[in-house]
Amino acid sequence: MKAKIKTAIPGPRSLELSKLRKDSVSDGHGSVSGVFIDRAEGSNLIDVDGNIFIDYAGGIGTMNVGHSHSLVLAAIKDQVEKFIHPCFTVAPYELYVTLARRLSQLVPISAECKAAFFNSGAEAVENAVKISKSFTGRNSVLVFSHAFHGRTQMTMSMTYKEDPYKKGFGPFISNIHRVEFPEKELDLKSLEIDPRSIACAVIEPVAGEGGFMPVSFDAMRQLRDFCDEHDIIMVADEVQTGFGRTGSLFAMSQFGVEPDMFTLAKSIAGGLPLSGVVGRSDIMDSVHVGGIGGTFGGNPVACAAALAVLDIMENEKLPQRAIEIGEKIRTMVEGVMSSSPWVSEVRGLGAMQGIVITDKNNGPDKKHTSRIYQNAMKNGLMMITAGTYGNVIRTLMPLTIKNDELDQSLEILSNALRVP
Numbered sequence: 287m288k289a290k291i292k293t294a295i296p297g298p299r300s301l302e303l304s305k306l307r308k309d310s311v312s313d314g315h316g317s318v319s320g321v322f323i324d325r326a327e328g329s330n331l332i333d334v335d336g337n338i339f340i341d342y343a344g345g346i347g348t349m350n351v352g353h354s355h356s357l358v359l360a361a362i363k364d365q366v367e368k369f370i371h372p373c374f375t376v377a378p379y380e381l382y383v384t385l386a387r388r389l390s391q392l393v394p395i396s397a398e399c400k401a402a403f404f405n406s407g408a409e410a411v412e413n414a415v416k417i418s419k420s421f422t423g424r425n426s427v428l429v430f431s432h433a434f435h436g437r438t439q440m441t442m443s444m445t446y447k448e449d450p451y452k453k454g455f456g457p458f459i460s461n462i463h464r465v466e467f468p469e470k471e472l473d474l475k476s477l478e479i480d481p482r483s484i485a486c487a488v489i490e491p492v493a494g495e496g497g498f499m500p501v502s503f504d505a506m507r508q509l510r511d512f513c514d515e516h517d518i519i520m521v522a523d524e525v526q527t528g529f530g531r532t533g534s535l536f537a538m539s540q541f542g543v544e545p546d547m548f549t550l551a552k553s554i555a556g557g558l559p560l561s562g563v564v565g566r567s568d569i570m571d572s573v574h575v576g577g578i579g580g581t582f583g584g585n586p587v588a589c590a591a592a593l594a595v596l597d598i599m600e601n602e603k604l605p606q607r608a609i610e611i612g613e614k615i616r617t618m619v620e621g622v623m624s625s626s627p628w629v630s631e632v633r634g635l636g637a638m639q640g641i642v643i644t645d646k647n648n649g650p651d652k653k654h655t656s657r658i659y660q661n662a663m664k665n666g667l668m669m670i671t672a673g674t675y676g677n678v679i680r681t682l683m684p685l686t687i688k689n690d691e692l693d694q695s696l697e698i699l700s701n702a703l704r705v706p
């Protein structure tokens with residue numbers, strides 16, 4: 287469906303709901319748009335006032351197969367009829383095992399792999415760290431500037447941006463060591479510990495919340511060499527880059543190096559809460575029985591949805607589609623740059639493109655980014671921004687977006703990018 291806006295944004299019903307929300311929902315849980323959603327379908331969000339948006343946020347990257355995909359709905363309905371939650375720790379079920387097997391075969395690691403499932407991206411990262419500690423007998427973690435790994439105590443400590451993610455929540459976990467994000471080269475000059483005390487290095491192949499910045503291919507190779515030299519587990523955090531977003535099922539296959547472990551979440555289950563750690567079997571098996579798990583991890587309804595997502599990725603060739611989408615975005619943005627000097631860069635991989643907005647002195651311009659966002663919203667494009675300095679517009683649209691929707695959305699975005 288094309289975008290269609292009938293009211294001021296937010297519309298009257300959304301404004302009413304915002305008032306109710308104010309009375310009953312914690313102020314600490316923000317929402318970037320004040321628009322309340324009534325329905326979602328494919329690449330569209332339809333709000334409670336009947337406005338139709340094209341969705342460039344995709345539930346912050348959870349909707350790569352699109353909203354309410356018929357195969358995901360069918361898998362969910364079918365599973366709900368059978369059972370909802372016996373809890374894998376109590377009474378296991380085949381779906382969990384089938385999903386573990388499929389993902390273990392799909393991740394770009396040539397060694398035998400195994401998987402374990404959790405609920406959120408943060409939990410996956412947290413467990414990847416636990417497993418790495420278990421395997422190596424070490425307790426330090428290497429992370430990068432601009433990293434985002436989640437909001438639990440461990441993953442918040444690994445995350446870079448102070449406000450809003452860490453402000454007032456210290457003290458943070460010690461033994462987390464940070465070096466510069468390797469956009470060009472891996473620079474370990476600031477590393478002040480013995481590399482042989484590091485259990486794992488955790489890296490996003492494209493920094494997500496940090497501003498859609500890809501790691502250079504050279505730097506990824508250097509990190510792999512560093513990990514090999516010091517027997518450090520290399521963890522690719524593909525929570526945001528995974529499931530076709532960057533032009534391959536997992537971004538790491540474009541870098542020509544194999545990590546030892548993957549953390550996966552977001553688009554894994556078509557919008558249901560599920561996450562996973564998939565990695566070399568020898569590493570995954572190093573934890574004592576009961577050392578990892580959780581009540582809801584690998585919920586069967588979410589596992590059924592995840593199996594449908596893998597079928598859709600393959601049948602609809604969504605990773606290839608991500609490349610086409612990315613090329614269209616880049617062509618549009620490059621066309622706008624000459625007349626809009628504040629659009630200083632477009633960067634990313636596949637359909638994970640970041641558009642960087644800067645001021646006259648080439649510094650990050652968060653206010654201008656916000657004006658562009660508002661203009662796009664009122665014309666029917668729901669977006670989100672990213673970046674340590676809040677000056678990057680990011681694209682996380684469903685990869686199932688139709689050509690006429692993509693063309694219309696790019697027109698809305700190009701007009702918004704021209705707003706001074």
Ligand SMILES: Cc1ncc(COP(=O)(O)O)c(C=O)c1O
Pocket residue numbers: 346406407408409411434435436437490494495523524525526527551552
């Ligand atoms: C790369 C990465 N890791 C981890 C997380 C945390 O995921 P969740 O919000 O599901 O805990 C995110 C979320 O944005 C992410 O982008």
